[in-house]
Amino acid sequence: MLPLDSPSTKYPVSVRMNDVTKGQARAPGPTVNDILRSDTFPPPSPLIASEYQFLGDSDLDPKRYTDPNFAAQEFSKMWSQTWQWACREEHLEDAGDRYVYDIGPYSVIISKDANGDISAFRNSCTHRGTRLVAAEGSGFGNGFTCPFHGWSWHLDGSLEQLPARWDFPHVCSEQHSLIKVACELWGGFVFINLNAEATPLSEQLEVMTEHFKHFPLDHRRIKVHVQKRLPANWKAAQEAFLEAYHNVETHNSPNGANAQYDIFGRFVTRFIHNTGTYSPESLEDYPGNRWRDPVLTESEILARTPGEPRELAANETAREVAAAQTRARLAESLGASQQHISDSEALDSIEYHLFPNMFFFPGINIPMVYRFRPDGDNVDACLFDLLIMEPWPKDKAKPFPPEPVFLDVDQSYTEVPELGWLGRVYDEDTGNLALQQQGLKAAGKGLTLGNYQEARIRRIHQTLDAFLSA
Ligand code: FES
Ligand SMILES: [Fe+2]
Numbered sequence: 001m002l003p004l005d006s007p008s009t010k011y012p013v014s015v016r017m018n019d020v021t022k023g024q025a026r027a028p029g030p031t032v033n034d035i036l037r038s039d040t041f042p043p044p045s046p047l048i049a050s051e052y053q054f055l056g057d058s059d060l061d062p063k064r065y066t067d068p069n070f071a072a073q074e075f076s077k078m079w080s081q082t083w084q085w086a087c088r089e090e091h092l093e094d095a096g097d098r099y100v101y102d103i104g105p106y107s108v109i110i111s112k113d114a115n116g117d118i119s120a121f122r123n124s125c126t127h128r129g130t131r132l133v134a135a136e137g138s139g140f141g142n143g144f145t146c147p148f149h150g151w152s153w154h155l156d157g158s159l160e161q162l163p164a165r166w167d168f169p170h171v172c173s174e175q176h177s178l179i180k181v182a183c184e185l186w187g188g189f190v191f192i193n194l195n196a197e198a199t200p201l202s203e204q205l206e207v208m209t210e211h212f213k214h215f216p217l218d219h220r221r222i223k224v225h226v227q228k229r230l231p232a233n234w235k236a237a238q239e240a241f242l243e244a245y246h247n248v249e250t251h252n253s254p255n256g257a258n259a260q261y262d263i264f265g266r267f268v269t270r271f272i273h274n275t276g277t278y279s280p281e282s283l284e285d286y287p288g289n290r291w292r293d294p295v296l297t298e299s300e301i302l303a304r305t306p307g308e309p310r311e312l313a314a315n316e317t318a319r320e321v322a323a324a325q326t327r328a329r330l331a332e333s334l335g336a337s338q339q340h341i342s343d344s345e346a347l348d349s350i351e352y353h354l355f356p357n358m359f360f361f362p363g364i365n366i367p368m369v370y371r372f373r374p375d376g377d378n379v380d381a382c383l384f385d386l387l388i389m390e391p392w393p394k395d396k397a398k399p400f401p402p403e404p405v406f407l408d409v410d411q412s413y414t415e416v417p418e419l420g421w422l423g424r425v426y427d428e429d430t431g432n433l434a435l436q437q438q439g440l441k442a443a444g445k446g447l448t449l450g451n452y453q454e455a456r457i458r459r460i461h462q463t464l465d466a467f468l469s470a
Contacts, residue, residue: 023054023451032260032272039343040320046211055458059446065233071379078467083204085189090398102136104374113155120192121157121178187217206265215362221398223390224418228407232433234382238372245453255279267355269456276305276319276347
């Protein structure tokens with residue numbers, strides 16, 4: 001674990017690769033922690049917290065991404081045993097509202113009954129197994145009826161009736177009600193676990209239970225939902241979003257070298273990546289810098305930060321002005337002062353990853369939620385749900401969530417106008433995936449990871465291994 005108050009490695013001190021303990025080397029320049037501690041509106045305690053541990057440096061077997069047998073093990077030993085969010089509470093406003101969530105071969109119905117209780121069931125008939133609700137996504141009904149022989153169930157999953165009852169004296173409500181799946185609510189999300197005897201969701205959430213008391217996701221609503229099929233294994237696809245190391249080559253962006261990576265436990269990792277400040281990679285004598293930029297003025301930094309560019313006075317910084325602009329915009333949309341929002345929450349890319357496949361960004365300018373799932377049993381493809389979660393007034397009813405906009409492999413994120421400039425960025429992020437999936441099959445060696453910037457990837461593989469060997 002890093003000491004919280006370690007002095008920053010001030011630019012231009014170079015990293016001496018041979019005299020640091022493995023995993024302790026850092027990019028030159030101010031750390032995220034330095035920047036947050038000097039902010040005008042200081043961060044809440046979760047953003048000051050910093051934990052890292054060296055997790056090893058051995059290569060990863062590429063078959064983990066390409067072997068159908070490995071994927072089959074993931075389904076039987078991990079996906080069937082782990083908590084995953086399936087939908088939002090807003091999908092289940094009234095009795096009879098339901099949502100179907102598919103994960104590989106498994107399918108779950110989440111249903112709200114007349115008492116207002118939310119329950120989850122396997123989407124499978126207890127007669128001869130037929131899938132009960134065909135389509136994934138939201139729907140409504142007064143109960144469930146199997147399209148094959150017409151058995152039916154109440155909204156709480158209890159058996160209602162079956163045709164030719166005389167032939168089934170051995171059928172009873174205890175044995176033939178819909179098969180329950182564990183279900184819990186957190187942050188406005190409905191989580192399910194196919195293992196009905198699963199340990200509570202809070203064990204998987206680890207520090208997120210405490211940290212997100214500062215970032216109430218239940219006071220947000222889905223503004224945009226895009227679902228895209230990506231041409232890579234679900235792990236490779238999500239790993240493209242777990243590090244900022246790719247920013248230079250993939251995004252042609254001099255940004256991300258000083259991102260902070262946290263390993264909080266078995267299930268939760270995080271990165272914090274500052275905006276509204278300079279990145280050491282943009283400086284002209286940064287090792288390997290391709291831009292040869294001069295040091296930017298604060299006005300130039302503001303122009304590269306989402307918000308309203310303007311000339312800054314000598315005593316103003318881009319970061320404090322951009323954060324103030326963000327607070328003002330949010331205050332206007334929510335109709336309430338937002339002076340409690342720190343500069344970091346206003347501006348930074350703060351990305352929590354929850355094993356196995358979920359990302360939560362509690363920031364205001366960068367307010368995303370991601371989910372990566374296998375695309376059926378196709379080991380070479382996955383489904384990427386991208387949600388933009390807009391802060392919403394606490395006392396105002398949330399609108400019903402928008403239907404996802406579906407993009408197939410060959411479609412561009414720029415086809416979704418609501419994404420604005422982000423469309424191009426997501427195209428860049430996902431543009432390498434087909435080549436990576438092909439290259440993994442042609443690989444003559446294992447995958448090599450950075451000790452710090454790619455430690456979150458290794459954490460996920462280690463936790464996955466723990467499930468597979470259980
Ligand atoms: S398979 Fe569902 S009623 Fe027969
Ligand atoms: Fe990226």
